[in-house]
Structures are given as structure tokens and as C-alpha cells.
Amino acid sequence: MGIWNExxxxxAPEKTLWLFVGVTAVSFSAIFIKWSEAPAGVLGMYRLFIAMAFMIPWVWRRKKEWGNLTGRDWGWLFLSGLFLGLHFWGWISSFRYTSVASSMVLLSTGPLFAAWGARVVFRRNIGRMALFGMMLAVTGSALVAGADLQVGGTAWIGDLLSLFGAFAVSVHMLIGERLREKLSTSIYSFSVFGVAGLFLAGMNAWQEMPLFTWPAREWGIFFLLALVPTVFGHVLFNRLLRQVDAVTIQTAVLGEPVGAILLAFWLLGEPVTPVQILGCMLTVGGIAWYLRRSS
Structure with missing residues (x-):
């Protein structure tokens, strides 16, 4: 496909189309995670390792790129993968303590972290009109995910984990924006997936989690998580990083709660409230406004 021709x-229409495809793909994450009984570290580890297996034919063709990396590049590559692993660990763990809705609304703070980081690292300003679109999308996403916020008990632990996951993935995307200037999609994605997967494997070993005794149903979920939200979501976003900045991608990903709510209605039979419908409209409108007004 032309999308992989770097x-x-x-x-602009092509970028918007592929952003839509990526957001749709990652919207399945919450559904697959909710179907699974495996702990966060196991889910995250296998979705990354299986995705890496899919990528081997493309990685093999570009393996010489690793030889062109400096020690500094390897350091940034390690940090990018580490923060991706922290994102998966924090966000997936949040579902064990709080509701999907609560987790999604706090994950939606990602663009704010990304915008702040882009200003500090790249000295990049966001125009007022584009910022208005971002805030509109954040508000809509909050309405979509926050219509069923869970409070009390241990919910605050899940909320903090989701917030941490939003911060971690924003750091991962900002580092990736710089690294993608010299690395292809396949090599960059394979490398950071490997670091993140090994980090999660270490967490699983430390927590003495079972790794190979899961039933066939769970292995099917691992496979779906690797193929749909990872390959057609994260890998696609990594491809776009060479031509689309991290803040724009993070803003587009605000559509994930919208997709998750619609998929939950379709696949899980969960009801959709009028407030969530309003939030969907605000989110989609805010993303469209941002993409149109941002440079």
C-alpha cells in the first residue's frame, strides 16, 4: 500500500484518512482488554511480541538501519520503548480498578501532555484556533467517557494509572517524532516494541505471573490486540510521525473514546446515553477543527 512508501x-486528505483508520483500530483496545482475564503485563507483553512477529519480513529488509544509529540514538530509542511499556502497563492496569469510562476520560489528557512537551522540547507553539479545537475535543471526550464515571473504593488508583499512561504515551510519541527523522517505520516500531515488551516481561517475572498456561480464548485475544490496535494502530501512527507531528496524532486519538463507546454498544450491548452522543459530536468536531487549523 502507498501508506508504507516512506x-x-x-x-492532507490521505493523512486524515489514515488517522481515522488508526483511531478506529486503537478503539478496539478497550473491548479486547475487557474480554480478557489476563493481567496488564501479560496482555501488553504478548500484544507487542506478536506484533513484532508480524513485522519480521519488513524489518529484515531494513536491518542495516540499526548500524547507522549513534549511542545517543540508542538511548532515545530505549527511552521511547520504555515509556511505551509504561503506558501499556499503566493504562491496562487501570481497568482492574476503575471503569472503562473513567480510564478513557483520563487517557484523553494525552494531547495536553504532548502539547506541553512539544512546546518545551521543540519550541513549537499551537495557534489559538487550533488549541480551541483541541480543547473542544478534550471536552467532548470527557463527556463521552465521563458519563459513567466511577467513584469511591479503589477507583482513584485506576484513575492515577490511566493518567500516568496518558503521560507516558505522550513522551513516547514526542521522542518518536525526533527518531523517525532517521529510522523507517518498521525498524523504529520493532525496536520500541521490543524494549517495551522486555520491560513488561520483566514486570511479569517479578510479579510471578503465569505466561504460557492461558486458554485458547486468551491467546486469541492476544492475537487480536497485536493485529488490530497495535499493527493497524500504533505502527500506523509511527508511520505518520514522519509527516504528522505528535500533538496532532495525540489530538486525533481523542476519537478513541468515541470509537470505544460505539463498539461497546455494538459488541457488548452497553447503552449509549444522550450525553455520550453529544460528546461524540463535540469530539469529532473538535478533531476536525484542530486538523483544519493546525499547520
Whole structure:
């Protein structure tokens, strides 16, 4: 597909189309996680390792790129993968303590972390009109996910884990924006997936989690998590990082709660409230406004 031709300059409609595909793919994450009984570290580890197996044919063709990396590049690559692993660990763990809705609304703070980081690291300003679109999307996402916020008990632990996951993935994306200037999609994605997967494997070993005794149903969920939200979500976003900045991608991902709510209605039979419908409209409108007004 033309999307993987890294020398091809995509048009604005093409970027928007592939952002939509990526957001749709990652929207399945919450559904698959809710179906699974495996702990966060196991889910995250296998979704990454299986995704890496899918990528081997493309990685093999570009393996010489690793030889062009400096020690500094390897350090940044390690940090990017580490923060991706922390994102998966924090966000997936949050589902064990709080509701999907609560987790999604706090994950939606990602663009704010990304915008702050882009200002500090890249000295990049966001225009007022584009910022308005971002805040509109954040408000809509809060309405979508927050219509059923869970309070009390241990919910605050899940909320903090989700917030931490939003911060971690924003750092991962900002580092990736710089690294993607010299690395192809396949090599960058394979590398950070490997670091993140090994980090989660270490967490699983430390917590003495079972790794190989899961039933066939769980292995099917691992496979779906690897193929849909990881390959067609995270890998696609990594491809877009060469032509789309991290803040824009993080803003587009605000559509994930919308997709998750709609998929939950379709696949899990969960009701959709009028407030959530309003939030969907605000989120989609805010994302469209941001993409149109941002440079």
C-alpha cells in the first residue's frame, strides 16, 4: 500500500484518512482488554511480541538501519520503548480498578501532555484556533467517557494509572517524532516494541505471573490486540510521525473514546446515553477543527 512508501509525501486528505483508520483500530483496545482475564503485563507483553512477529519480513529488509544509529540514538530509542511499556502497563492496569469510562476520560489528557512537551522540547507553539479545537475535543471526550464515571473504593488508583499512561504515551510519541527523522517505520516500531515488551516481561517475572498456561480464548485475544490496535494502530501512527507531528496524532486519538463507546454498544450491548452522543459530536468536531487549523 502507498501508506508504507516512506518517500511518498501524503496529501492532507490521505493523512486524515489514515488517522481515522488508526483511531478506529486503537478503539478496539478497550473491548479486547475487557474480554480478557489476563493481567496488564501479560496482555501488553504478548500484544507487542506478536506484533513484532508480524513485522519480521519488513524489518529484515531494513536491518542495516540499526548500524547507522549513534549511542545517543540508542538511548532515545530505549527511552521511547520504555515509556511505551509504561503506558501499556499503566493504562491496562487501570481497568482492574476503575471503569472503562473513567480510564478513557483520563487517557484523553494525552494531547495536553504532548502539547506541553512539544512546546518545551521543540519550541513549537499551537495557534489559538487550533488549541480551541483541541480543547473542544478534550471536552467532548470527557463527556463521552465521563458519563459513567466511577467513584469511591479503589477507583482513584485506576484513575492515577490511566493518567500516568496518558503521560507516558505522550513522551513516547514526542521522542518518536525526533527518531523517525532517521529510522523507517518498521525498524523504529520493532525496536520500541521490543524494549517495551522486555520491560513488561520483566514486570511479569517479578510479579510471578503465569505466561504460557492461558486458554485458547486468551491467546486469541492476544492475537487480536497485536493485529488490530497495535499493527493497524500504533505502527500506523509511527508511520505518520514522519509527516504528522505528535500533538496532532495525540489530538486525533481523542476519537478513541468515541470509537470505544460505539463498539461497546455494538459488541457488548452497553447503552449509549444522550450525553455520550453529544460528546461524540463535540469530539469529532473538535478533531476536525484542530486538523483544519493546525499547520
Amino acid at each position: 518517500s511518498k509525501r501524503m496529501t
